[in-house]
Amino acid sequence: MYSAGMSTSERLIQSTRELLWERGYVGMSPKAILERAGAGQGSMYHHFKGKPDLALAAIRRTAEEMRATAAGVLDGPGTPYERIEAYLRRERDVLRGCPIGRLTMDPDVIASAELRAPVDETLDWIRERIAGIVEEGKEQGQFAPSLDGGEIAAAVVATVQGGYVLARASGSPAAFDASVRGLLSLLAPQTP
Secondary structure (H helix, E strand, C coil): CCCCCCCHHHHHHHHHHHHHHHHCCCCCCHHHHHHHHCCCCCHHHHHCCCHHHHHHHHHHHHHHHHHHHHHHHHCCCCCHHHHHHHHHHCCCCCCCCCCCHHHHHCHHHHHCHHHHHHHHHHHHHHHHHHHHHHHHHHHCCCCCCCCCHHHHHHHHHHHHHHHHHHHHHHCCCHHHHHHHHHHHHHHCCCCC
């Protein structure tokens, strides 16, 4: 299932990421993690303190990947509007949902300050980055001076996360796409 060169700790992290996605924290047993990773009994405790420590490593890895993907688009070329548009329109498996957003629905993750922290930090990072881009756009005259960068950033993140929910509920990415188009039409730079 995993590449032959992947270390046991990497296999454990990857299998935990997959199981968190598929089953949530409670549904993810140490036995299932070990089976999926192809690791022997005791391997988890050799590399990690236990299930919570391994789950934290998996959530951090997912958060790092999400930030890197977002940065690749938000820090890319183009005007502030074009970079926000690229973030909203980037390729996603909309019907699968967001790996970080989905963790907010896991009561065991949310109940743990330690497990919740990388989720909150990632969403904060995205909001802060988008808020900065909105401020850039205001300075360049692309966005109205009355816009609040933090509020627009919150609306962008809410549109993406809510778009996932709408798409999953309807079984179609059309709802996600419609929410993105609606937000982009509200943000579109005004031409004199």
